[in-house]
Structure formats: structure tokens, C-alpha cells
Amino acid sequence: MEVVEYKDPGKPVHKLIEEQANKNPDKVAFVYEDGTKLTYSELVKRSKAVANLLKEKGVQKGDTVFLIMFNRPEFVTGLLGSLYAGARVVIADALTQKEDLAFQLEDSKPKVVLADSEVLEREKETLKDYQVLTEDDLAKAQGEHEVEVDYEDDARIFYYAGIAGRTMQVIHSHRSFTGAIVPLVQAEGIEESDVSLVTVPLTHVLGLDAAFLSALVSGGTALLLKKFNMNKIKELAKEHKPTYIVAVPLVYQTMMKEDEEFVKELGKSLKWSMSGGAYLPPDDQKRWEELTGKPLLQVYGMTEAPQIFATTPQKHKIGSLGFPLPGVEALLVDPDTLEIKEDQGELLVRGPQVMKGYPEEEENKKAFVELQGKRWLRTGDILAKDEEGFYYFRGVRKRMLKYKGYPIFPRDLELILQKHPCVEEVTVEGEPAGEVGQIPVAKIKLKEECKGKVSEKEIMDFVNSRVAAYKKVRKVVFL
Incomplete structure (x- = not known):
């Protein structure tokens, strides 16, 4: 490497x-x-x-x-x-x-x-x-x-x-x-x-x-x-x-x-x-x-490891995220077994920009893994690598969507929606929305006594009054 x-x-x-x-x-x-x-x-x-x-x-x-x-x-x-x-x-x-x-x-x-x-x-x-x-x-x-x-x-x-x-x-x-x-x-x-x-x-x-x-x-x-x-x-x-x-x-x-x-x-x-x-x-x-x-x-x-890959004017390919910046080590692994992969897998990184950690030790145990005698950060992103060493984004394992470049984490929105007295179950998912990326959509199962008595707008107002503008739920679907 x-x-x-x-x-x-x-x-x-x-x-x-x-x-x-x-x-x-x-x-x-x-x-x-x-x-x-x-x-x-x-x-x-x-x-x-x-x-x-x-x-x-x-x-x-x-x-x-x-x-x-x-x-x-x-x-x-x-x-x-x-x-x-x-x-x-x-x-x-x-x-x-x-x-x-x-x-x-x-x-x-x-x-x-x-x-x-x-x-x-x-x-x-x-x-x-x-x-x-x-x-x-x-x-x-x-x-x-x-x-x-x-x-x-x-x-x-x-x-x-x-x-x-x-x-x-x-x-x-x-x-x-x-x-x-x-x-x-x-x-x-x-x-x-x-x-x-x-x-x-x-x-x-x-x-x-x-x-x-x-x-x-x-x-x-x-x-x-x-x-x-x-x-x-x-x-x-x-x-x-x-x-x-x-x-x-x-x-x-x-x-x-x-x-x-x-x-x-x-x-x-x-x-x-x-x-x-x-x-x-x-x-x-x-x-x-x-x-x-x-x-x-x-x-x-x-946020856990800012600026780890980039292309440069000298090494540049359309569509590529680039290659590891100075001091960065990268490994692709099978997300489930952590078996090392050559061409595609979850990205693990080590480098000078990697965070100290989260305050909760249980979360650090999930975020960091020991491999080859070294401590690596799991990014939760699936990347592919070509024969010249350029990396390409292929998807995410972690639950996250992007709206206008801002990250939105569905779990944060679900935790707020669960506080509504009429919500029995909720899942928030991303829906493609052109240039802005994805919009959060809340899929909700209402409690029996609330059916027909609460509107999608009321639920949307409940969550959107509590979060930043870019995090707002843009659509509610009752299941």
C-alpha cells in the first residue's frame, strides 16, 4: 500500500x-x-x-x-x-x-x-x-x-x-x-x-x-x-x-x-x-x-475524518474521488467479515485527520476496528478502486441522506417523531429530488385511536418546528 x-x-x-x-x-x-x-x-x-x-x-x-x-x-x-x-x-x-x-x-x-x-x-x-x-x-x-x-x-x-x-x-x-x-x-x-x-x-x-x-x-x-x-x-x-x-x-x-x-x-x-x-x-x-x-x-x-481522499490537477479523473492524501492509509474490506478486498468494499482509514473518537466507548468499539495490528476507522461508505489507484463512491452502509450537501440522519428525525402521541411506528427514508439530492420522507403507522384524526401536515409541523431548515421532513405517508 x-x-x-x-x-x-x-x-x-x-x-x-x-x-x-x-x-x-x-x-x-x-x-x-x-x-x-x-x-x-x-x-x-x-x-x-x-x-x-x-x-x-x-x-x-x-x-x-x-x-x-x-x-x-x-x-x-x-x-x-x-x-x-x-x-x-x-x-x-x-x-x-x-x-x-x-x-x-x-x-x-x-x-x-x-x-x-x-x-x-x-x-x-x-x-x-x-x-x-x-x-x-x-x-x-x-x-x-x-x-x-x-x-x-x-x-x-x-x-x-x-x-x-x-x-x-x-x-x-x-x-x-x-x-x-x-x-x-x-x-x-x-x-x-x-x-x-x-x-x-x-x-x-x-x-x-x-x-x-x-x-x-x-x-x-x-x-x-x-x-x-x-x-x-x-x-x-x-x-x-x-x-x-x-x-x-x-x-x-x-x-x-x-x-x-x-x-x-x-x-x-x-x-x-x-x-x-x-x-x-x-x-x-x-x-x-x-x-x-x-x-x-x-x-x-x-466529519470523523475530514479530507481523506482528493484528486489533484496532476492526477485527475472524471467521476473519481481521487486517492489517499498524504499520511492516509486506506483498506477496502467486506463489510460483514472484514476480509480485505482489492477492488470494492467498505472503506477503512487511518490518518492524521481521524478523530479522537466519540465520548461513548461503546460507539468507539463500533467505529474502530483492529486489523493488521493497526486501528482503523470504519467509514460506512462502500468504495471501488481501479487499476490506477483511483477510488469511486459506490454507496453507504450507514443510514444517511444528503440534502443540498447537508447530511441528514433519519434516526434523529425518527426519535423526534416517536414523541408524537399519535405515532406508533415510524421510518424515515430518502427520496431522490434532483439537484438538491434527497428529501426526508416519514412513513408512519398511526395508533388506532388517532386514525382519521391527525393530518400529514400536523405530523410534519411537529417535527419541522424542532429541527434545522435543511433537516425538515418534506413528505409524510401514513401506512
Whole structure:
């Protein structure tokens, strides 16, 4: 098995960015869609000021900070400031609401919540018992604070469905946080002169690691949008000439649909683009490459092991997820017997980006296996490999569907629906829905006394009022 050597910098992400600030303090680290620019030295200074504010609010090394913000400058200073303060940061999707949010807060027990005003207004009730700092508080932070952290300390936590298919903490150390970014940077040759266009949420590893931090740890510049917006993209691209984009397939499909001439123009500054997070139809991949004249690469990973495979401009095939990034070992096995397979099977991985684990030991026993004297993460994905070593996605063993690139775990929705007094049994399945991927459909057996007395809409409202917009059940079928 060929493993390309990974040059581990041995430093946490915030210290890698600080290195760039020491080397090139006046270089612009990122530009926000409203024109706000932060140089590397300003970014480090503001982040250390946030760390000081967190210290004043009682945050000590090893405490948890809960970050729930849309893409904005304060998301970045909030994240880096939490790392400087020695905290473990829960990174929550800004669309998380009500029951989902309450569960994550109760489970993680944060000392401080960093929420932007939009989230605070929407979730006032859920957040009322927590110490909340908004973007205004972070922007006014003064002073400087830094705690020395160990490479093996907890750095960031995502709430994601484990092998069991229900949401739980996915814990990453500083080592695996660095390991999620640097191998991709090494493989793609990202450098100081690069400019990344960031259109996807920083609350997901594709946006945070592959699109945004890949530029910052390399000394480049990131162009940050709050969310996908064609006019803002045109403005930023015209002025700053992005050299790469990392986004979900829907971003490329929408851009081609809305303005092919702009896509052609974009191709003049781009070196490459990269798609991840969902299935990329080969026809869309070919069309983007025809319009831009540059490759549309693919990256593959998951929250438990971000960015493990990718194609590069030098090694690229339409339809392929690529090959293991530097430091990554991959095995294909029979999902039931774990017998090693050469051409197709469930993917097992080892590498610098693999999570520390879930908090529950029983779940870790299901997620990790011992094979060939080594510990491997089971991905739950079925992949095939061709004679040149390129991998291809073939399906999933775990229960998961994708909507607009967002992962949805049917078990989470089933657990909520089971709380409805009229639901006897429920199964949530994905239904194909064109470019957006799949929509969740709830198939329900009602209790005898409720038949004819409760509507599909009532059931749908019951679950949808409790979850993020992208998780909403779009159809209810009574069986």
C-alpha cells in the first residue's frame, strides 16, 4: 500500500496562522463580503483579544465554548480566540434550532456561547440560561491572552451521527484538526499567492478546513461570503481574482445555470475548483471544466475524518474521488467479515485527520476496528478502486441522506417523531429530488385511536418546528 509522506507541522491551527502573521503581518488574511478586510496581524490580535474576553467570562483551559454563527469575521476570531484560550470548541450549524440546539447545549455544557445576533434573536428561549457573547461583544474585545495547549488536547467538536446513526459528539484534537487541513494543502500545492473563494458554511469541515483554513495556514487570502450569493461572488471575484474554489456540487450547478459567461471569466484566474459534500454528476463536472478550462477536482471525507481522499490537477479523473492524501492509509474490506478486498468494499482509514473518537466507548468499539495490528476507522461508505489507484463512491452502509450537501440522519428525525402521541411506528427514508439530492420522507403507522384524526401536515409541523431548515421532513405517508 503506497502512503505519500505527510509533513506534520506539529503545531495547532491557530499557531500555524500566527506563523503566517509573523512572516507577513500586513498580508490580507481574508476579505468578508461587506468589504471588511483583516490582515494576518489584525486577525491574531483580535483572536487573542477574544481569548482575553473569554478568560474574563471564566473560561479556563479545557472548558467548552459553543460557537453558533453564520459565516462572518467574528466566527473566525471566535474560533481562533477559543483555541488561544485553551478551550474545546463546539462548532454548531447556525441553522440548528430548538430541540436540536437544546440537546447539544445540555450535552456539551459550555461555559460560554458565541452566537451572532441573528441566532440569539431566533433562539432566545433556548439560550436564556447560558452566558452568550455576540459578534458585537467579540468586536469590542480588548487585551491579549493565550494558553499553551498540547497537540493531543481536545480542539473542536462537531455534533454528527455516529455509526449508530444518532447524533453525538465527534471529538478532534489539535493534531487531527491540523491533520484535516495540511495534507490537502500539501497535495494541492496551495501557497501564499493563492486566493480561495468561500461560499459554504464554516460550520462544516468542507467550508472551514478545505475552503477557508487551507488558505490561511498557507499564507494566502480567503474571500468569505455569509452564504451563496451570485452578486457577491461576482463582486469579490472581479476585485480579488480567486485561484481556487471548494464547494458543494449545488454551487457549481447554480453558477453554471445562472451565468455561464461569468463562469468562463472566472476560469481565467482559477487554477482549479474542488467539489465535496455530495454526489457530483459527471456531466456537471465536464461542463464546468469546459467553461473554465480548468479541472473540477473532488475531495472526499467525513466529519470523523475530514479530507481523506482528493484528486489533484496532476492526477485527475472524471467521476473519481481521487486517492489517499498524504499520511492516509486506506483498506477496502467486506463489510460483514472484514476480509480485505482489492477492488470494492467498505472503506477503512487511518490518518492524521481521524478523530479522537466519540465520548461513548461503546460507539468507539463500533467505529474502530483492529486489523493488521493497526486501528482503523470504519467509514460506512462502500468504495471501488481501479487499476490506477483511483477510488469511486459506490454507496453507504450507514443510514444517511444528503440534502443540498447537508447530511441528514433519519434516526434523529425518527426519535423526534416517536414523541408524537399519535405515532406508533415510524421510518424515515430518502427520496431522490434532483439537484438538491434527497428529501426526508416519514412513513408512519398511526395508533388506532388517532386514525382519521391527525393530518400529514400536523405530523410534519411537529417535527419541522424542532429541527434545522435543511433537516425538515418534506413528505409524510401514513401506512
